[in-house]
Amino acid sequence: MxxxxxxxxxxxxxxxxxxxxxxxxxxxxxxxxxxxxxxxxxxxxxxxxxxxxxxxxxxLPDDASPTVQSxxxxxxxxxxxxxxxxxxPFRSAAQLAFEPRTYQLVPLLMALRLPVVRLLIADDVGIGKTIEAGLILRELMDRGEVDAFSVLCPPHLVEQWVLELKNRFGIDAVAVTSGTAARLERGLPLAQTLFDAYPYTVVSLDYIKADRRREGFARACPDFVIVDEAHACVGTHKGKQQRFELLSGLARDPDRRMVMLTATPHSGDEQAFARLLSLIDPSFASMDFEDARFRERLARHLVQRRRIDITSGEWGEERAFPRKDEMEGGLPYRLSKDHLAFQEAVLDYCFGVVFKAGTGQRERRLAFWGTLALMRCVGSSPAAALSALRNRASNESERLEPQIYDEDGDDEDAVDIEPSANFDADPALLALVQHAEELVAKPDPKLSALIDVLTPLIKKGANPVVFCRYLAT
Missing domain, CATH: 2.30.30 (SH3 type barrels.)
Incomplete structure (x- = not known):
């Protein structure tokens, strides 16, 4: 037969x-x-x-018997x-812990056709830019072309990248931030840099962009670099200028492979877009978009798909994305008397802290961060406010401060923990802690309003995802 x-x-x-x-x-x-x-x-x-x-x-194997963990x-x-x-066709296929979708292989095919990988992946949010960049990295590693890499990303995405590389691609990378760098460098020989000792790194952009670190990183940087949120590196204010100087220095090495990720490559600022394209090829910064030859050259390095491009094309991805229901504005809810009184008490306390702040730059900055962080936590939930107040009351500001904002950071939104209030402990602060403890045990009007919205959706078979700013919430 x-x-x-x-x-x-x-x-x-x-x-x-x-x-x-x-x-x-x-x-x-x-x-x-x-x-x-x-x-x-x-x-x-x-x-x-x-x-x-x-x-x-x-x-099938014989019945399992007790054995060692290894x-x-x-x-x-x-x-x-x-x-x-x-x-x-891909040597990395056996190393993946997931089944990539067909359209996610397009950037990989584009990368394999380039003598030196320089790609700008500008797919829409949720299409899977992290997956697409990881596929390129894993394939080049398994072909023996890459033996070290760095992922550069905003500080609040560092841990997410570490987990994605580990869980999806089987790559153990270390996080390099203002809070971890000193520990990683401890005990290294004088002639060895952190990036020599750890070939797989996920690096906070706001940590590495500083003048005193940028040049050293450029000398030790691996020949494969992934840049997440690349659009945030090409602006004109001081923080983004530092980021752009870092990336443009890396891009000057013609043999360095670079994969840049962004869902918003062009925000209407022609100068910023030109600076972004110059990281692929310096000549792209001054090219005319009306020139067909330029567009043809750029098409080899740029891939941009919207969700509708995936679902309406011949990708077989009709069920890839859920249907999105949008609603203009927010849903109002009424605070209880206790919650309103707590918010007003915290606001009065924050006014007092700002009024008594010193004249030094650090004192003013900590007062600003402390009041902003506390008011955001109060607006999120009593649980988040209580966590922030307890952190300060427990004198944990030194431990938490590196996570509130990376050194040299300019992104005040990059916070997902409940930061310390950064205030001196006093009777008024302790009274706020007690008030927050009482509120945590009472019904939360915001939560009640959210439940009213979600209940009919769940009855219709939806599986809603609720995003919160802080972990305690």
């Missing part, structure tokens, strides 16, 4: 297991050993074999590495 095998099928022939490759013609098999390379490929005719060629079978981890890795993909 003739057995037809498709590329990627596992086959047993000549006493061993093989992976079927695309055959040169019907009736002939092209096989690569399961544990071999493409150089070990053989062509055989099943009709001429002494032993029948059949589908490979792997018997063996369990080895089994888990073996299950994750899907050898059935071994005949595919």
């Amino acid at each position: 003739t057995v037809n095998f498709a590329p990627g099928d596992l086959v047993r022939a000549r006493g061993r297991e093989w992976v079927a490759l695309p055959a040169p013609r019907e009736g002939i098999l092209a096989l690569r050993p399961l544990s071999g390379s493409e150089n070990d490929m053989v062509i055989l005719d099943p009709g001429l074999e002494m032993m029948p060629v059949e589908a490979a079978r792997f018997d 063996k369990a981890a080895l089994l888990a890795d073996a299950l994750r590495l899907t050898l059935r993909r071994g005949a595919g």
Whole structure:
């Protein structure tokens, strides 16, 4: 009986297991050993074999028995590495912990056609720019072309990138921020930089852009760099100027591979867009968009899709994204007397702190951050306000301050923990803590209003996602 095998099928022939490759013609098999390379490929005719060629079978293991953790981890890795993909065009396919969507492979194909990868991925929010950049990185690593990399991103995205690289691509990267750099550098030889010791890094842009660090990073920077939120690096105010100087210095190395990610490449500022394109090729900064030759050159380095492009095209992604219901404005709700009194008490306290702030720049900045952080927490929930007040009352400001804002930071929105209030502990502060504790135990009018909105949606079968500014909320 003739057995037809498709590329990627596992086959047993000549006493061993093989992976079927695309055959040169019907009736002939092209096989690569399961544990071999493409150089070990053989062509055989099943009709001429002494032993029948059949589908490979792997018997189930014996009943599990207690063992050490290392063996369990080895089994888990073996299950994750899907050898059935071994005949595919991408060497990284077996290293992925997910199944990429078809459209997410487009940037990877574009990157493999470039002699030096310089890409601007400007896909819409939610399409998967992190996935697309990670696919390029993983493929080049598995081809042996990249042995070190850095991801540059705003401080509030550092931990998210570390987790994505670990969980989806099996890459263990370290976070480099103002709060972790000193610990990572401790004990290193004088001649060794942090980036020599740790080849896989996710670096806070606001930490590394400082004048005293920028030049050192440029000398030690790996030859593969991913820049997240790239549009935030090309503005004209001081913080973004520092970021742009950092990136333009890296881009001057013609052999450095760079993948930049942004959902908003052009915000209407022609100068900022030109600066962004100059990171791909300096000549792009002065090119005419009406020139067809320029657009053709740029198309090799720029990929931009909206959700409607994915769902209305021939990608087979009709169910890729949920339908979005938009509503103008917010939903009002009425504060209870206790919640209103608490907000007014916190506001009065913050006015007093600002009024008594010193004249030094650091004192004024901490007063501003403290009042802003506390009022945002109060507006989020009593639980978030209580967490911020307790952090200060417990004298945790020194530990939390590096997470409130990265050194040299200019993004006051990059906060997802409940920051310390940064005020001196006094009876008024302790009274606010007690008031917040009482409110946490009472019904929250904002939560009640949210439940009223979500209940009919859930009854219709929706699976809503609720975003909160602070973890305690």
